[in-house]
Amino acid sequence: MVVKVRGPSGEAKVETKQVESNQFEVSYEAPEVGNYLITILLYGRNILGQPLKAVVVPPTNLVATGVISGKGVSGQVTGGAHAGAGGVVTKGQAVSGGAHAGAGGAAGGHVNTGKPLPPDVASTLVFPELCEVSSPDGLGVSPQLDDDSLFLSVSAKDKDGKPIIGAPCQAFATLGNKKIPVPIKDKKDGTFEIDWEPEDEGVHHVDVLVGGKPVKGSPFQIDVKPTASKKHSCLEFKHLIQCSVKVQTFHRNGKPKTTGGENIKINVKGPDGNIDFEVKDNSDGTYTVSWEGHPGEFEVSAKLRGHHIKGSPFIYVASFSVKK
Secondary structure, three states, X not given: OEXXXXXXXXXXXXXXXXXXXXXXXXEEOOOOOEEXXXXXXXXXXXXXXXXXXXXEOOOOOOOOEEEOOEXXXXXXXEOOOOOEEOOEEEXXXXXXXXXXXXXXXXXXXXXXXXXXXXXXXXXXXXXXXXXXXXXXXXXXXXXXXXXXXXXXXXXXXXXXXXXXXXXXXXXXXXXXXXXXXXXXXXXXXXEEEEEEOOOOOEEEEEEEEEOOEEOOOOOEEEEEOOOOOOOOOOOOOOOOEEEEEXXXXXXXXXXXXXXXXXXXXXXXXXXXXXXXXXXXXXXXXXXXXXXXXXXXXXXXXXXXXXXXXXXXXXXXXXXXXXXX
């Protein structure tokens, strides 16, 4: 039997020992973190599931323990990198703290040291089914965006649900044929924040990937609704004054009316054309016309049954009053 282990810097030193007639023990050293490929030849042929893949993570004081299982594989492994298939149990004496072995039904461990892993190593450990995407209030991803910004939290997890630090995270949105990048902030603790303000309304499909793998539920469908934007909204300061005039109605005999209810038509024009105004029936024969405007000249007209009343249209000059 021949066993070869190739790492980031080339082939590693391997020792093979036959412990029983049909069982071998293989030891090798991994001088650095990264991906390792293990090839096992029996009578000059690759056994089932070759090559195997092991991922060596940075050292830690803890020791990871894994049980190898799968077709033709049995045994328990402690320490660093490990893999097995075709009746062969392998034991790695590499970096203490564990590694993840991946082919032929092998299972491994990942020890979180609190430090970032190399991106390629961290990406290998990502288990997308356990990666979480939610809003900061924990209510999940809403299918409708009524606010002007989309806030999401993304967490990178391994197969045991442990945080993975160092895995890259990407996100982008699709609206029709338009692909839109979505900004992401890496919090350096295995989580990411998305704070994105869409510029277009409509149904967006938002893809979120951790370690190059789509997380559970991705792409997320989000319907961006019309709403005021905090990014573009602003305060406008204008010098405005309250204007008002009173219209008095009279009987045919020239005496003032003391009741309301007349269908009086009012129109107010300012320097920039017609403006909005309010008419209040005071129920005593008078009507108060009020509006808000800038200092300047205003034309106020009042009509009864289609005809201007006496003196209509009126010219009203509005100016600031200074209080001392």
